[in-house]
Amino acid sequence: MLPEIIVLITAFTLMFVDLFLKRETRYFLMGIPLGGLALAFISVFFLSNRKSFGGQFSLENIDLWLKVFFILCAFVIAIASFSFILGESKETCHKKQIYSFEFLTILLFNLSGMLFLVSARDLLTLYVSLELSTLPLFILTAWKRDALSSEAGLKYVVLGALASALLLLGFSIFYGLTGTMDLVLIGRSTNVSPLFWFASVLVISAIGFKLTLVPFHMWAPEVYQGAPTVVTAYLSVASKGAGLVLMFQIFFRIFGASISSFYFAIALLSALTMTLGNVVAIVQENIKRFMAFSAISQAGYLIMGFLGGFHANSQAVLQGLSRTHPLIALSMMIGLFGLAGIPPLSGFIGKFFLFSVAASSGFYWLVAVAAINSVISLYYYLRIVRQMYIEPVLETTVFPMKLSMGGLLGSLVVISVLLGLVPVFYETILWTWKN
């Protein structure tokens, strides 16, 4: 439980220290979240596989990887948000009543929620940690406090509350059916009854909301567009990751025995989501909405999110980027190709693995749909590549590039290539899969 504790302590420390420091010395404050996250990152490697709190909190190999992933995401977002936090002038802060470092505090709360979610083995822990990770996201979405951002926040709250109500109702039915909170015990002791199906539908809808599966995706474009860009990036990676963890917990621990009866529903949701997300993404002009639709069809828009951080809101602004900022253009291209699943980038082996899972259960038609969808997605990624590499330079597009951002992008690119070539990560997942 060490990383969770460290993250929470960091969050509280940051909150209090921020109160007593003057604005000028605030640069010093940057060290606290980064240091805390680094410490949490290191502490993960000292964890061992065991259960605590009577089995409500437990650790397996795959959980460690997920924790590492979430902490890294938060770390990257923290660095990326510095210019966003420090960039606000004193007057605007005062006028809007923004206390900049709250941003990071809230981010850390969200992170702790996701870390708990990974290890939860109990309905109540699962629900509470999910809420702990979702509520901060509502606040972060509305952070800019302009019309768009507030609207996005409100939409997110209302729909999010609905989803979590559905989830809670589903959970309480599971509890009523089996009389236990323990996920694995529920899985073992459920009899397939109409009430069980009803509860499953409720829970799957809630998961669908988290993962922006069609037809539960309607909130995503508004929220992605309205939220500050850094938050959009975070939403599309970490929040999706949390949704996947939730799905993993429920499908493999509760539905474990009867999972094959859900195969068709999953395949259908997945085919619908890919196709609709892709097709609608083609016609989007606003790059954040485009990201949203594209993220509906697949998670992981990290690198693009940063580019949005340079206030590029229309695709046309990227024109000639390869000549004004070769490094950004290159990393964006590699990021896009990674998403499209082009080898040897991380997206390729990931997709290959997913396809092979679908094929192993005989869903060859889904593999075909998915493969064709990835070609469609490549179409609009290539359009962006064209803007950056083929179209001539527009003078208005020049914006300064910070060294820290360059380093960040570079390392993300390297990670993306390494993940595609080095088997360790996928071997761990597969190992867990088979056991």
Next chain:
Amino acid sequence: MQVSCLVFLPLLTAFLVIMTPRRFSYLIRWISVFGTGLHLALTIMISFLFWAEAKGDGELLRTSLVFKLHLVEKISWFDSLGIQYFVGIDGISLTMVVLTSIIIFAGVLASWNVKERAKEFFALLLILVTGVFGVFVSFDLFLFFMFYELAVLPMYLLIGIWGTGPKEYAAMKLTLMLLIGSAFILVGFFALYYGSGFYTFDLIKLATANFPVDFQRWVFPMIFVGFGVIGALYPLHTWSPDGHSSAPTAVSMLHAGVLMKLGGYGALRIAVFLLPEGAKYWGLFFMGLTTINILYGSFGAIWQKDLKYFTAYSSVSHCGFVLFGISALNFMGMKGAVIQMFSHGIMTGLFFGLIGMVYGRTHTRIISEMGGLARVMPWLATCFYIGGLASLGLPGLSGFIAESHVFLGGFFGHSLQSVGQSGALMKTFTLIATLSIVVTAVYVLRGLGRVFQGPIENAEFANLEDAMLSEKLSTGILVVVLIVVGLYPSILIDVIEPAIRPVLNRLAGGL
């Protein structure tokens, strides 16, 4: 180790090119030429190694029905998925590698004049060629697919940035069509992976699997059509004329010369080899389609006004021979298909290289605007004629060897499927396809005559210069190869034959 060097040497060269500062553009060119030259030397060395190993096996190799790989490297990679880094070389691979090595060397020499963003150009070209080499030596389907995609994608930028005409349209069309093809291939690979029951992507191991006949009948067209897209199978060839005519010189050389061969190579090596029953079931159908290919391409070429479209259509016709020979499903036909891959690769490479050089001087590719160019550029004209004659199948040049094999295979070959009516159908298809010889002679001689013969029509062309040294070197190599293969074809045939026997053995029902 040698084979890995073969694959990753271009990548290393690309890395060096990227590291070179932009202002030393001549250094970038020299690095590329040196890298590809070294690669050619390495390829020749490997050919000798291959010969040495093959000779060691002596007579056995000539008649052996077992799949024999040389210079194998096998490292387990994604262990739990059964994915390996598995490379090696057999006769077909070696032929293709030699072809690619020659074309990329000539291509780099031919793009001596690329000044605009030269660094990115050469880096992308070298990355692309890494993918091509990777495909030709991989014997693990995962690795194969990975290199395949790596070979297709840089094409988008190469055509989009340095191309001419409607380049963005052409680039997008080409990339998307080829990738849709690769989507089919991927589904087919997964079917092989799970259908075999071995849970492996190892091609050699998959070849020992007994796939059910029904299974083969739906997987075979998936894979064959998937590769057919890049092999310009009618009616999926439409990316080819647009793509080739918009691409810059070296890229059209590489694309028409080598990339289109990935289609024939994959169809033979994976589709026919692994799924013989499927091949027998669909063979005649694809033979019919490729007959259309051959005729459609050559008739299409007659009407073209632009030299590059002219060559692109002739490529469609010639690549039809490759798939035609493969779908004939017999020894002669397949042998002819592989020789045709090699011969057409060199020939088209030569054509596109020459067109680039002529265009660089006249700034037009419209056939009717030229005339009498042989007077001012005798070297280029001579090379063009030799290539043209090879393309219409003149004995003594490589095209004749290839086409005669393919036709003999189609007509006389004892096809495994030739019972009763289908034998007659095969003969009919072959007879129709032979018409293309006449049509090819018409368009080649007419086209070349318009461009090079007669008086110089445009006064501006009177002062043009002939090829410079790098261009002479680039075209010279290709012409020499065309003549050598034409006069002494055993140099190829001896290598190809042992590699084709295992495929036939599978077709005959052996394991």
